């Protein structure tokens with residue numbers, strides 16, 4: 387295929403119109419086009435009085451030699467995934483977040499039927515449980531915004547960004563489209579699905595895998611690990627509905643347990659599994675009116691129907707720390723995301739349309755192992771817990787988040803009145 391790059395468009399065009407524009411500009415006959423697809427779309431808003439879309443299109447043409455002035459689309463080669471197919475027992479995957487689901491899909495595509503163990507509920511029941519938490523403040527510590535089918539990102543913005551440049555990124559997006567995500571995620575520079583759509587994508591993915599022979603066990607916790615002579619022989623699981631425990635034997639266990647399953651980390655530590663301290667970041671959510679962000683990014687002149695704007699800020703300090711924004715949610719909500727009793731954790735969430743009144747993002751600062759005196763590799767968890775428990779008390783001890791105006795935060799002052807309301811979902815918020 388050939389690539390037409392850098393197609394600058396200053397109007398809201400339909401896909402077919404973008405193709406016509408690009409063909410005309412490059413003097414390509416439409417009759418010569420056999421196949422085409424948009425491969426990239428981004429917005430250039432550097433000059434507020436001249437905002438435009440930038441597209442790339444891939445085309446397959448008759449008489450390719452006529453169009454020698456166009457570059458060829460680079461073929462992506464995927465390193466072969468080698469899987470030993472002689473399993474005496476099926477492989478076990480603990481966790482049905484993105485890592486666990488894609489590990490399971492890779493097995494299925496190689497003719498192997500994995501067992502997936504997930505402590506939370508399937509994504510439909512999980513949604514009901516989360517809605518109930520938002521309404522009543524009754525937290526289910528095993529099925530919530532962080533735990534359950536789809537993992538921690540499901541009830542978030544559904545942003546599909548990754549800091550890595552790997553051909554597999556495209557593959558992941560293609561799989562999401564196969565299971566029902568909008569095809570635009572294949573070419574938009576900042577692909578986004580949104581919680582509302584992601585739920586059915588995850589469900590379709592699981593149903594496909596079950597049809598192909600995968601076994602999914604929800605409400606089931608991996609509570610112990612059978613290790614002998616430094617080798618894994620299986621796990622002990624607890625059915626959380628009946629409290630019954632049983633062994634599942636396998637010499638292949640994938641831990642896809644994510645970032646917040648603290649009890650499992652402690653269990654693995656007790657089992658002498660090697661662990662290291664790592665860097666992480668902590669911070670708060672900041673909210674603004676989406677209209678303010680749109681104005682700041684796009685100005686007021688453009689007539690284009692642009693999506694709700696986002697931003698990314700960072701500041702590197704001389705003391706080695708960085709302060710930066712992360713997981714910006716245009717038109718989104720701040721939601722209560724706790725997974726442990728009496729703690730406050732917040733996250734940003736938005737639906738596909740991103741049509742909420744407010745925008746929010748995380749403002750974070752990095753912490754490193756040198757910030758902690760304790761030699762334990764898990765000491766960072768104690769630090770996180772302390773902050774989360776303090777926030778819980780400050781919020782009124784009922785999963786309402788403490789809230790403060792940014793100006794007051796900078797001046798270390800208590801906030802007593804808000805001019806604009808927060809979108810925080812767990813009913814409302816307390817000032818502190």
Ligand SMILES: Cc1cc2nc3c(=O)[nH]c(=O)nc-3n(C[C@H](O)[C@H](O)[C@H](O)COP(=O)(O)OP(=O)(O)OC[C@H]3O[C@@H](n4cnc5c(N)ncnc54)[C@H](O)[C@@H]3O)c2cc1C
Nearest residue numbers: 481483484485505533534537538539542608643644647733
């Ligand atoms: C609140 C929040 C919001 C986020 N928003 C975004 C976003 O918008 N975009 C983005 O790209 N990234 C986002 N991230 C990051 C993203 O969610 C993670 O990178 C991603 O979820 C990691 O995937 P994972 O499969 O490794 O782990 P997880 O998604 O955390 O999944 C792990 C799963 O394992 C299960 N589990 C854990 N222990 C056990 C056990 N012992 N037995 C059985 N099951 C177990 C958990 O219940 C969970 O469902 C967010 C993260 C968080 C915490």
